[in-house]
Amino acid sequence: MKTITKTIAALAITAVAGMAYAQTSHQGHGSMPMSGAMPMDNMDPAAMQTMMQGMMKDMMPSPNDPASTKDFKAADMQMMRNMHVPYTGNADVDFRTHMIPHHQGAINMAKVALAHAKDPETKRMAQKIIDDQEKEIAEMQDWLKKNGK
Secondary structure: OHHHHHHHHHHHHHHHHHHHHHHHHOOOOOOOOOOOOOHHHHOOHHHHHHHHHHHHHHHOOOOOOOHHHHHHHHHHHHHHHHOOOOOOOOHHHHHHHHHHHHHHHHHHHHHHHHHHOOOHHHHHHHHHHHHHHHHHHHHHHHHHHHOOO
16 A cells, blocks of 8 residues: 555656646746745645545546546546656756656647547647647657767
8 A cells, every 4th residue: 555655646746746847838838936836845745645646536537527538537647657757866867758758648638639629729729739749759859869868
């Protein structure tokens, strides 16, 4: 049980860190200063564990979920698993190795939107996210190859 709890906590921390970064980085998505971006800094471990278990529970599929919700939850869970990458201590490498699955998660969610959304603006935004994130993933992968990582 402790291993499951630690895994859930690690996945949730990765997701929250990715969300905090996403709020500070993407053009047109607003910005949030890094100080205060992680409200968990002063959270006691028990409260953090409870919060993270709640986040994971919310991502679990339910038989009553609409098809789009099931697809979004599957994309979220896949991103969480893929973002569980060991840290190297090299910020340049760690940034890229953690952002690649984060960006792929955005692509997967955008594909769900393309498949299920009705609003043309939502579909336009989803396609733009796919195009932008694929380009950024390629740039990060190229950097990792060039730098022998």
